[in-house]
Amino acid sequence: MVKIYVNNYEVDVPPGTLVIDAIEKAGYEVPTLCYLKGLFNEATCRICVVKVNGRVVPACKFPVSENAKIIVDDSDLRKLRKINLELLLATHEIKCWSCVRKGACELLDLSKKLGVEGIPVCSECSLREHSCLVLKGIPCLGPLTVAGCEAECPRRGSPCIGCRGYIVSEDVWAWALKNLYNGNIDLSELKSLVSFFWTYLPQNLRRLIEEVSSNNY
Amino acid sequence: MKVLTVDAGLQRADVLTVKVPLASCTLAAGASRVLESVKKTLEKLGLEATIKKVGCMGLCYLDPWIELEMRGAPPAIYANVKPEEVEKIVREYVKGNLSSALVIRGGTHDFKNVPTLDSLPEWKLQVRFVSRNCGLVDPESIEDYIRTGGYSGLKKALKLSREDVIEVVRKSGLRGRGGAGFPTWYKWRVAYEQKSDVKYVICNGDEGDPGAFMNRLLAESDPHRVLEGLIIAGYAIGASRGYIFVRAEKPLMAERLEIAASQARDYGFLGEKILGTDFSFDVEVYRSAGAFVCGEETALIAAIEGRSRPRQRPPYPATSGLWGKPTVINNVETLAHVATIFQVGLEEFTKYGTEKSKGTKMFCVTGSVKKTGVYEVPIGTKIKTLVYELAGGPPDGRAIKAVQIGGPSGGCIPADLLDLELDYETLQSYGAIMGSGGLVIIDDSNCMVDVAKYFTSFTLAESCGKCLPCRIGMKVISEVLEKITSGDASLEDLEVLKELGESIAKSSLCALGGTAPNPILSTLRYFRSEYEDHVIKKKCPAKVCSKLVRYEIDPSKCRGCTQCAKNCPANAISGSPGKTHVINYNRCIKCGQCLIACPFGAVTKV
16 A cells, blocks of 8 residues: 555555545545546546646556646646646537537536536537627527527527526526516526526526526626 | 778779669659669660669769769769760760769879869768668679678677677777667677567657758668678577568658668578578568657557557667567668678777767758768767868858758757767757757858747657656747747747747657757757847848738839739739838738848848
């Protein structure tokens, strides 16, 4: 058994244990993407980076050594993970609306966890000149959908392009919901739409909807 | 020239000897045609002479050169020889007239206007330790090598125990010459201590940096030295098999190493029970289709196994390398150093270099200098000495702006920091790396953003694509650089470059990704104002980035000769003979043909 320190907690693990298993044993968690225990272990995605004795290494492939000091999370590592995830998303064809995973997606879960905000489709769309419908006061579901709904584009008079909208803060969400609610959609329709579209939901969306519908906002 | 000790018998032939260098570099410069011409000339003149094929001595700006020597006259070197000049050269030399020679290798003579080789700074300031034989011996002759003390190192090593051999290397303080400067003995010790039935040693001759060719030169000019080093390494760790990993793009290097190996086999330096000891060892020259990443040791091992991608270390190759067996990988130059250390002794090696890094290192100086070449100098020599004194400084009218050290993995050192010493730690602290030792000299006609863009495109193309930061991150960096050179960038993009570059360097899997952002980060660090000019003023100060420059015709100088309009491939210039011409910027493709064509200097680049 070798003695190691995970976030300053002492743990004893068998020699040759992978850092990721040692972290797990210590009760911590490290985000992973390409690592599939026992199946794929090539350390390609570099999401699970941790610091071992100050050196940045992938937890899924690096064996522990005696007295290793492992840091699972700090601002540095969070930044590295976030940048790497953003790089991955930059080449990922984001078509969540037609994706077979229907939201059961590690990439999106990870985006939530690491705080990678939704990248508005508008910036990728070939019709880039579209301006935001919500800003014009037209009810649309852009802010609620993650990547559209295969709906028609606003150029054709349809309300939603699934632009993933301005998901910046809770205030914007509330404001968008309010705009929608003041439009021609009633509360039940709004709720069903929101639950129908696979959405990048803030945690307290339910509360927001309640607030908006009760005109408390 | 301090260390060179060549057997006198080798230098003095009784009759005329013509040395013709045959290495890839001199062949490219036309040495094979010179050789043909030498053969014809000797036949025509009816001279009894030997033609000796030698390697390259590293003074590339002299290529192709020939050296003539004869009893009664000092050996003379003639540079930049054209095939048709050979006859005249030989005739004059035989008559004893050496006045047209470039340099005279040594001895007393009356030709005061011809300098001796030892008086040239590019020769005098060198310490030719591993390159001592380059350009002097026939690389395809083991006898030549043995005559210069070859394989005596192996004989000495085989008399020592394995621990003692490693101890000698430890005492020498030899560090890997491939780039990272890892202590050679340590790798050996770890591999030696592994209990395994099979162990391997690999000579890393992949050498892929643009502007670095010292390994090729060394292995082509003195292959036995590399081989001897490899055999000593094999003995030290108890390996039974060695590989020499050579790029298929360097066929001559592979061929010469193969010839060397077969000669060594004939002489009993390779094979079963070498020199009567229990040590059996053989080598194979492995040719790999070139990929820059194969210079990385885990990728190199994977390439021999059949799939060239790096893998995460540990385990380090010294514990689990080729086919999962303990493997030592050393650079060509490192192994040549090992052989030379055993031949001439530790003291000769350790008297050069710095406290932390002993010995000498071969550096390739290319780019904007008068005398491109490979120069072997002690580690710790100032960059300035190497660039200005040995390589002769920039061409007239130009000034040096930066020196890119270590190829695409290295960084740019600005001209005002050329006082720095060339050693592993100093260079690293200034954002460059020693790398294999290639120095690309960049003069003031170059745009540093463009330089960064070039190196990014190189690493981007050479990235194996396994790990994410290198594969996608470098792509994003190249896009941002493209944006900057097109004048579409904002100051935030510079922050993106920095942040992304640092992130790639930290989280990449292998050394390729770990060092790939170095050119960007170092140019950003030392030439930020140049980046800002592109971003804020939308101007390229060096007038290189074509999207940010514009060609203008000065009406006061234009005489209406129509040359510019005739040469314009885009028909962008209008004007009739005798009248001032005008460039139509909507059609102009900024090729610069008008600037070249104008006989009156009326076209300017702004």
